[in-house]
Amino acid sequence: xxxxxxxxxxxxxxxxxxxxxxxxxxxxxxxxxxxxxxxxxxxxxxxxxxxxxxxxxxxxxxxxxxxxxxxxxxxxxxxxxxxxxxxxxxxxxxxxxxxxxxxxxxxxxxxxxxxxxxxxxxxxxxxxxxxxxxxxxxxxxxxxxxxxxxxxxxxxxxxxxxxxxxxxxxxxxxxxxxxxxxxxxxxxxxxxxxxxxxxxxxxxxxxxxxxxxxxxxxx
Numbered sequence: 001x002x003x004x005x006x007x008x009x010x011x012x013x014x015x016x017x018x019x020x021x022x023x024x025x026x027x028x029x030x031x032x033x034x035x036x037x038x039x040x041x042x043x044x045x046x047x048x049x050x051x052x053x054x055x056x057x058x059x060x061x062x063x064x065x066x067x068x069x070x071x072x073x074x075x076x077x078x079x080x081x082x083x084x085x086x087x088x089x090x091x092x093x094x095x096x097x098x099x100x101x102x103x104x105x106x107x108x109x110x111x112x113x114x115x116x117x118x119x120x121x122x123x124x125x126x127x128x129x130x131x132x133x134x135x136x137x138x139x140x141x142x143x144x145x146x147x148x149x150x151x152x153x154x155x156x157x158x159x160x161x162x163x164x165x166x167x168x169x170x171x172x173x174x175x176x177x178x179x180x181x182x183x184x185x186x187x188x189x190x191x192x193x194x195x196x197x198x199x200x201x202x203x204x205x206x207x208x209x210x211x212x213x214x215x216x217x218x219x
Contacts, residue, residue, distance in 0.1 A: 003044030003075065004060045006037065032077060034063045045073040115141045118154045119177065125162050126175055137177040144185050154181065157188045164191075 005011065012022065022039075025031045032040045038060050058064050068078045112132075118141055119132040130137065141154070157180055165171035174180075180188065 002048065002058070003041045004058050004063060005039050005041065006060070008039055032067070032075060034066070036063060038063050040067065040075050042075045045069065045075070111142050111145060114145060114151055117151055121155055122158050122177065125158055130177055134177070137181070140178060140181040144181055149185065153189055157185060160191060160193060161188060
């Protein structure tokens, strides 16, 4: 069977045509496109004649089986095939949706488990009671995990900031998920152990005795 074309892009380039020209021919009913990329010229058999002994079956049997020849030797899509193909496509879409839903569910379960491990570690370190189910905490942790950070990175940040801030009256309040796991997470992670940010403290903020005790903590 003749009239099937697979290399139509090469033909269009050779003829100096654009893809819009192909769309016009399809819209006007001169061509039938298939999902495989093959197209069939609907009126080829009507306008061309080959002796039976010179006719060979097309290699595009899957596409050919979706067609019917009318009384004028014009190719038409077999409506029963259309319905069958629509069902196949629908089943494929549903299958892909189920796979995607399962992957999303698995990913969500994994993230929840990682959030719980991180928050549990923070609570153990601080003797606090932050909830792994807290929406903001989960958002911050999930965002960092998507950026490629690992659970061990979270634990390192917790350890570093705990050592740095726990004796600092001004900073101890920031030992919390939304600060530790926010947008400065990477800079916290890469801060050298024992490094502290230089800050100015005035006489008004500390009495002499308290100030001396404060600086003793940094020795």
